[in-house]
Amino acid sequence: MTSSHEGSATDAEAQAIVERNLCGLVNALSRQIEQHVRERAVALNLTAPQATALRELGGPLTMRELADRMACEPSNATFVIDRLEEQGLVERRPHPRDRRAKQLVLTPEGITLRERLLEILMEGSPMAGFTQEEQITLQHLLRRALS
Amino acid sequence: MTSSHEGSATDAEAQAIVERNLCGLVNALSRQIEQHVRERAVALNLTAPQATALRELGGPLTMRELADRMACEPSNATFVIDRLEEQGLVERRPHPRDRRAKQLVLTPEGITLRERLLEILMEGSPMAGFTQEEQITLQHLLRRALS
DNA sequence: CCGAGAAACTTACAACTAGAACTATTAAAG
C-alpha cells in the first residue's frame, strides 16, 4: 500500500514518504476546493480565480492586498482584475493616500453579484463536515506549517 | 482582523467566514509546497510539475495513475510526461496487460536524477516541523475533507 | 532637501491547467 517499490525503508526514508503523502493531501484538497469554486462560479459566468477575487472584495483592497488574499503573485491579480473590470464588476480607483497603489472597489453590479456568489459558495463546502473544534485544530496546524 | 467590513455577523455568516479562512489556509499551504518544490527543482533543470511527476515515478505507473497521484487531469499528465520524455528521463512503453494504457518507466538517467531529487526535496519541507502525532491528526482531518 | 533603496503595479513571456472532442481498446450486457 505504501510505495512498496521504494528501496529499503530506513527511518529517514519512511519519514520522507509520510511528508510526501501529507503534501499530496494538502495539494489534492486545494484542487478540490478550487474545483468546488469553479463548479459554482460557472453559473454566474465567472472563472474560479475571478470568483475568488470577487469573494475577497468585501471592502476596498489594493492589488497587493488582493494578491495576498488570493495567495498569488501581483501580476496574476492584475490579470484577474482586468477581466472583472471588463465585466463592469470592479473599478480601479486611485488610492487616497498612496499614488502608487490602486483601490479596488466593487460597482453596484459587483456588489449584487458578490452576494449571490457568497450564497452559492456556502452550499456544500468541502470543509462543511467538521465540528468547530476540528476546524480550530486544523486551522492551528495549517498556520504553523505556513511558517 | 476578521473582515470587519462584512455585514452583520449572524452565525451562518460567521461560519461561512471561518470556512473561507480554512480554505484560504489550505490553498496558501498548497502554493507554498509547490513553491518549495519549484525552488529546489530548478537546480536540476526541472519545473515543479515535472519534479512532482518524477518523484511519483518510484515504480512503473500508467498515465491515469500518475495523474491521480499528481491530482491533475490526464491531459495535463500527457503534457508533463512529454517534457520528461524529451529529456530522456522517462519512457512510454506499451502496457503488458492493457493495450489502451501506457506504462511509464524511468530511464537510467531518470532513476539517478530522481534519487538526487528526493534528497533535495527532503531539505526544509514545509511539513517538517510537526511531531508524528500532529502529522497523523492532520492526515486524518485532510482525508476526511477529501471524501 | 536629495539620492538610494524599496514598494505598487503593470507588461511580456513561458509554462501549466482543465475541459471538450476524438481514437483505440476493453468490459459488460444481451
Added chain:
DNA sequence: CTTTAATAGTTCTAGTTGTAAGTTTCTCGG
C-alpha cells in the same frame, strides 16, 4: 458473439500562473 458502455490516452483551446523587467511613487538616512 455482438452491440453498448466505459476506460486510457491524446490533442486542441482558452484560461491561469510565476518570473523577470520596467515605470512610477514613496521612504528614509544623510
